[in-house]
Amino acid sequence: MMQEDFSRERLLLAVDCIVFGFDGEFLKVLLIKRGFEPEMGKWSLVGGFLQTNEVLEDAATRILSQYTGLSDIYMEQVATFSKIDRDPEDRIVSTAYYALIDIHKHSQKLSRQFSAQWFNIEDFPPLIFDHGEMVAAALKRLRTKAQTEPVGFELLPKKFTMRQLQTLYEAIWNVTLDKRNFSSKIRSFNFLEKLNEKDKSTSRKGAFLFRFDAEEYDKQERSRTTLNL
Amino acid sequence: MMQEDFSRERLLLAVDCIVFGFDGEFLKVLLIKRGFEPEMGKWSLVGGFLQTNEVLEDAATRILSQYTGLSDIYMEQVATFSKIDRDPEDRIVSTAYYALIDIHKHSQKLSRQFSAQWFNIEDFPPLIFDHGEMVAAALKRLRTKAQTEPVGFELLPKKFTMRQLQTLYEAIWNVTLDKRNFSSKIRSFNFLEKLNEKDKSTSRKGAFLFRFDAEEYDKQERSRTTLNL
DNA sequence: CCAAAAGTGTTGACCGTACACCCATGC
DNA sequence: GCATGGGTGTACGGTCAACACTTTTGG
Numbered sequence: 001m002m003q004e005d006f007s008r009e010r011l012l013l014a015v016d017c018i019v020f021g022f023d024g025e026f027l028k029v030l031l032i033k034r035g036f037e038p039e040m041g042k043w044s045l046v047g048g049f050l051q052t053n054e055v056l057e058d059a060a061t062r063i064l065s066q067y068t069g070l071s072d073i074y075m076e077q078v079a080t081f082s083k084i085d086r087d088p089e090d091r092i093v094s095t096a097y098y099a100l101i102d103i104h105k106h107s108q109k110l111s112r113q114f115s116a117q118w119f120n121i122e123d124f125p126p127l128i129f130d131h132g133e134m135v136a137a138a139l140k141r142l143r144t145k146a147q148t149e150p151v152g153f154e155l156l157p158k159k160f161t162m163r164q165l166q167t168l169y170e171a172i173w174n175v176t177l178d179k180r181n182f183s184s185k186i187r188s189f190n191f192l193e194k195l196n197e198k199d200k201s202t203s204r205k206g207a208f209l210f211r212f213d214a215e216e217y218d219k220q221e222r223s224r225t226t227l228n229l
Numbered sequence: 230m231m232q233e234d235f236s237r238e239r240l241l242l243a244v245d246c247i248v249f250g251f252d253g254e255f256l257k258v259l260l261i262k263r264g265f266e267p268e269m270g271k272w273s274l275v276g277g278f279l280q281t282n283e284v285l286e287d288a289a290t291r292i293l294s295q296y297t298g299l300s301d302i303y304m305e306q307v308a309t310f311s312k313i314d315r316d317p318e319d320r321i322v323s324t325a326y327y328a329l330i331d332i333h334k335h336s337q338k339l340s341r342q343f344s345a346q347w348f349n350i351e352d353f354p355p356l357i358f359d360h361g362e363m364v365a366a367a368l369k370r371l372r373t374k375a376q377t378e379p380v381g382f383e384l385l386p387k388k389f390t391m392r393q394l395q396t397l398y399e400a401i402w403n404v405t406l407d408k409r410n411f412s413s414k415i416r417s418f419n420f421l422e423k424l425n426e427k428d429k430s431t432s433r434k435g436a437f438l439f440r441f442d443a444e445e446y447d448k449q450e451r452s453r454t455t456l457n458l
Numbered sequence: 459c460c461a462a463a464a465g466t467g468t469t470g471a472c473c474g475t476a477c478a479c480c481c482a483t484g485c
Numbered sequence: 486g487c488a489t490g491g492g493t494g495t496a497c498g499g500t501c502a503a504c505a506c507t508t509t510t511g512g
Contacts, residue, residue: 178502178503178504180503180504180505181501181502181503185500185501200510200511203509203510203511204509204510204511204512205508205509205510205511206509206510228500228501
């Protein structure tokens with residue numbers, strides 16, 4: 001950093017979280033109806049200010065826990081947004097994080113408290129400030145990430161069916177996949193453990209449940225390029 | 230952003246630039262020897278503070294121009310670094326940008342003024358603060374980016390030989406490629422214009438020069454997934 | 459016994475990779 | 486005429502994509 005020529009003006013640094021969930025059919029994003037000015041009553045991402053004694057990751061974790069009741073969540077920094085008038089009341093720069101959560105673990109109590117709601121990623125209301133851009137950037141990152149790392153499992157319960165997993169990836173990329181190809185491709189990675197349990201909620205025959213085997217995945221860390229589902 | 234519960238403490242936001250260049254053989258990074266405290270005399274990235282009337286991109290552009298004399302440069306935001314004590318003297322959060330420049334356009338005068346030097350990306354001295362992490366993150370991003378978009382051309386002169394292009398990609402990924410496969414792959418994209426000019430500086434026969442045809446590339450924007458060189 | 463979802467294998471097309479020889483020219 | 490780097494094509498194997506029928510079982 002160059003310290004001779006320019007002034008050192010302090011500003012506010014915020015953190016906004018794009019919380020993704022999956023309801024079994026669509027990829028969802030969590031939005032809250034703002035209960036304070038400016039833009040009270042409009043939809044927005046969950047966010048807060050970086051405190052001087054915390055790092056951005058901690059702020060994102062804290063905010064996520066405040067609004068969803070969840071901890072130990074997969075998160076990734078997306079980008080930092082700095083348009084001068086992105087907040088009309090003050091100069092606020094904001095770093096966006098996306099989080100992947102199991103939608104069913106999301107606290108109903110907190111949801112009511114903050115007027116939070118899940119929206120389909122393809123169809124959500126206009127957001128305040130530049131939050132719409134943030135969602136777009138986060139979605140792009142998620143899509144890229146899902147191509148090289150099995151992040152999808154963060155959005156599902158521990159045990160899931162092959163069909164649920166496929167529907168999830170179809171929702172992430174907004175495509176349709178062939179179930180035979182999907183299944184054999186996924187199974188070829190050898191990081192899914194097939195359980196001796198069936199989910200019978202969606203069919204008479206019942207579908208086998210699987211579990212992501214993180215240990216096996218880590219063992220393979222070398223020699224991997226893309227997942228290419 | 231949630232404004233009820235937490236204080237709004239202001240802090241300094243810096244921008245640090247990872248400037249990549251290519252000398253025909255190795256991928257390089259531009260470092261300066263700090264002429265001011267703290268850590269005077271140590272190697273560091275070029276950087277500066279975000280001013281209240283500019284966005285991060287503008288700050289990065291300004292800093293790049295100050296230190297290299299160049300404008301109209303390809304840049305991309307990498308990430309924001311916020312460790313509490315990353316700067317021992319003050320709480321400073323910093324957003325890293327990487328820039329790709331044609332190494333030969335880099336101003337010698339400014340280089341002397343700031344004691345700037347190019348280092349091989351695989352072998353550079355210890356850097357102050359978390360600048361080493363920033364370089365690592367930037368390199369990772371560049372590698373990923375180069376897989377899906379033809380950013381490499383930013384590092385070369387307007388006209389270049391097939392061999393130079395190949396060497397560049399070999400330097401970016403630290404691999405060796407087969408020149409027949411590389412050439413036919415690259416040419417199959419149809420975004421290189423073969424000129425009726427030869428560079429005779431490296432061989433008696435001379436090597437044809439090519440130019441990146443951005444217009445043709447843009448026309449193909451659809452239907453493209455990866456470059457996969 | 460039937461409706462509804464689960465589960466499974468084969469084939470052809472395409473792409474990536476390995477590999478070796480001739481060409482043009484300046485000295 | 487020879488040394489040096491430039492330029493090109495083919496054959497193999499692996500991966501991706503398209504495709505349809507049988508199984509299970511609750512009602």
